[in-house]
Amino acid sequence: xxxxxxxxxxxxxxxxxxxxxxxxxxxxxxxxxxxxxxxxxxxxxxxxxxxxxxxxxxxxxxxxxxxxxxxxxxxxxxxxxxxxxxxxxxxxxxxxxxxxxxxxxxxxxxxxxxxxxxxxxxxxxxxxxxxxxxxxxxxxxxxxxxxxxxxxxxxxxxxxxxxxxxxxxxxxxxxxxxxxxxxxxxxxxxxxxxxxxxxxxxxxxxxxxxxxxxxxxxxxxxxxxxxxxxxxxxxxxxxxxxxxxxxxxxxxxxxxxxxxxxxxxxxxxxxxxxxxxxxxxxxxxxxxxxxxxxxxxxxxxxxxxxxxxxxxxxxxxxxxxxxxxxxxxxxxxxxxxxxxxxxxxxxxxxxxxxxxxxxxxxxxxxxxxxxxxxxxxxxxxxxxxxxxxxxxxxxxxxxxxxxxxxxxxxxxxxxxxxxxxxxxxxxxxxxxxxxxxxxxxxxxxxxxxxxxxxxxxxxxxxxxxxxxxxxxxxxxxxxxxxxxxxxxxxxxxxxxxxxxxxxxxx
Ligand SMILES: Cc1cc2nc3c(=O)[nH]c(=O)nc-3n(C[C@H](O)[C@H](O)[C@H](O)COP(=O)(O)OP(=O)(O)OC[C@H]3O[C@@H](n4cnc5c(N)ncnc54)[C@H](O)[C@@H]3O)c2cc1C
Numbered sequence: 001x002x003x004x005x006x007x008x009x010x011x012x013x014x015x016x017x018x019x020x021x022x023x024x025x026x027x028x029x030x031x032x033x034x035x036x037x038x039x040x041x042x043x044x045x046x047x048x049x050x051x052x053x054x055x056x057x058x059x060x061x062x063x064x065x066x067x068x069x070x071x072x073x074x075x076x077x078x079x080x081x082x083x084x085x086x087x088x089x090x091x092x093x094x095x096x097x098x099x100x101x102x103x104x105x106x107x108x109x110x111x112x113x114x115x116x117x118x119x120x121x122x123x124x125x126x127x128x129x130x131x132x133x134x135x136x137x138x139x140x141x142x143x144x145x146x147x148x149x150x151x152x153x154x155x156x157x158x159x160x161x162x163x164x165x166x167x168x169x170x171x172x173x174x175x176x177x178x179x180x181x182x183x184x185x186x187x188x189x190x191x192x193x194x195x196x197x198x199x200x201x202x203x204x205x206x207x208x209x210x211x212x213x214x215x216x217x218x219x220x221x222x223x224x225x226x227x228x229x230x231x232x233x234x235x236x237x238x239x240x241x242x243x244x245x246x247x248x249x250x251x252x253x254x255x256x257x258x259x260x261x262x263x264x265x266x267x268x269x270x271x272x273x274x275x276x277x278x279x280x281x282x283x284x285x286x287x288x289x290x291x292x293x294x295x296x297x298x299x300x301x302x303x304x305x306x307x308x309x310x311x312x313x314x315x316x317x318x319x320x321x322x323x324x325x326x327x328x329x330x331x332x333x334x335x336x337x338x339x340x341x342x343x344x345x346x347x348x349x350x351x352x353x354x355x356x357x358x359x360x361x362x363x364x365x366x367x368x369x370x371x372x373x374x375x376x377x378x379x380x381x382x383x384x385x386x387x388x389x390x391x392x393x394x395x396x397x398x399x400x401x402x403x404x405x406x407x408x409x410x411x412x413x414x415x416x417x418x419x420x421x422x423x424x425x426x427x428x429x430x431x432x433x434x435x436x437x438x439x440x441x442x443x444x445x446x447x448x449x450x451x452x453x454x455x456x457x458x459x460x461x462x463x464x465x466x467x468x469x470x471x472x473x474x475x476x477x478x479x480x481x482x483x484x485x486x487x488x489x490x491x492x493x494x495x496x497x498x499x500x501x502x503x504x505x506x
Pocket of ligand 1: 012013014015016017030036037038041042043044045056058061062063215216218276277281310312421422424425460461462469470471472473475
């Protein structure tokens with residue numbers, strides 16, 4: 001196969017799919033087709049309109065805003081980061097209707113973060129077990145009962161926020177060893193309202209005709225021999241149609257090992273397919289999507305890994321009821337304890353403890369984003385807007401200690417779990433599963449005729465990166481990894497481009 005111009009299909013136009021396609025083009029592969037099921041590109045980097053504003057319904061933080069992070073570098077180079085405002089201050093309120101001393105809350109919060117961000121190495125324990133044990137140690141060491149209570153409630157807040165970071169419903173389900181290979185690229189930077197520009201940057205220079213929207217892939221047939229008559233063989237997208245010559249009609253029938261079938265009946269033959277659909281979609285469809293079926297080990301990994309969910313609830317107000325410099329509002333239940341950090345659908349509102357402010361006001365108006373995790377996010381997706389709006393308003397009134405908090409003029413709740421083409425937010429590692437299984441998910445499938453050489457089905461996407469899963473940079477680098485794999489296969493080297501220097505860091 002080496003020596004011929006391979007046909008490569010990329011399934012999914014999220015960050016992983018787009019970055020794979022862009023990198024393949026940079027390597028000089030010129031028969032690359034991206035098939036995207038929905039009518040938009042970007043996947044979990046997404047926007048929606050609220051009032052007159054465009055909001056990021058998916059990713060909005062650069063986790064690790066440093067030169068080590070290719071997303072940070074890309075957005076910095078393009079000037080996007082110059083538009084991002086300061087984060088703003090943190091405000092804390094208690095369910096007694098009082099403001100909590102921000103210095104105390106911040107210090108207690110940092111102490112809790114120090115404990116919860118522990119990286120376990122083959123402990124086999126849950127994050128919940130570890131967190132309850134270590135925070136109890138700190139609380140026991142305090143003399144003052146009032147301080148014990150206050151500290152405990154902030155530790156619980158840290159635990160609840162962690163559920164949002166992971167997309168889970170219970171700290172006891174999350175493996176303490178989740179981050180043993182994780183690359184810490186630095187502090188997080190909130191770029192709410194600006195993340196989507198990343199998608200435009202990834203699309204730059206990518207031929208539009210190679211990107212096919214509303215193409216839901218329903219079958220990936222591999223390890224076969226598929227062919228079209230020579231005259232029907234489609235030319236690479238950026239080449240003109242060949243003149244119909246003697247040589248062309250003498251050409252042998254070209255054979256491909258892969259046939260990608262779309263829901264609309266279209267079939268695209270390929271030498272390689274890079275599958276970038278989410279773990280949530282793999283869980284739902286892997287058993288019927290691939291013909292022949294995926295190997296048992298890969299199916300087991302898909303089954304074992306968890307795919308969480310979070311909801312972002314955008315609340316737009318006529319006037320802000322928070323102070324101008326505030327960037328986030330945290331709500332503390334005084335009787336919460338770190339040992340009890342898990343969700344309870346009957347009391348779902350108790351997991352609406354974190355609100356970020358969409359800044360700057362001049363650009364976005366008065367918008368708060370309420371966040372909630374796991375099964376609470378699943379629940380809010382199903383709730384009518386007016387019910388959500390009333391419950392959240394009453395909740396805020398209780399914490400702010402006054403009744404003149406208005407109803408939002410508009411509300412928008414994300415629906416990632418019910419999104420057929422995503423089915424949740426991001427992957428997480430449950431207790432008892434070794435994070436190295438993500439390497440198995442990333443393992444390509446080779447044809448049975450020539451297993452050492454015949455790369456056919458490749459896998460990218462955030463859940464295939466044990467060092468960076470759940471992030472945009474994880475998705476981007478997984479796409480590059482698979483493009484590099486094909487380039488190595490064909491012994492190609494990348495043409496020097498603007499993004500190449502970023503990739504070298506990895
Ligand atoms: C609410 C939310 C907040 C987040 N916040 C952050 C954050 O602040 N920072 C951060 O770094 N990360 C964040 N993430 C995670 C980050 O967005 C993802 O890790 C990343 O975008 C995943 O990219 P991907 O390409 O792997 O997958 P996806 O974005 O899911 O792309 C897969 C694509 O495949 C398409 N597809 C699915 N099925 C088919 C099919 N059968 N045929 C064809 N196409 C198909 C989908 O439509 C989709 O476009 C967040 C995610 C969510 C949901």
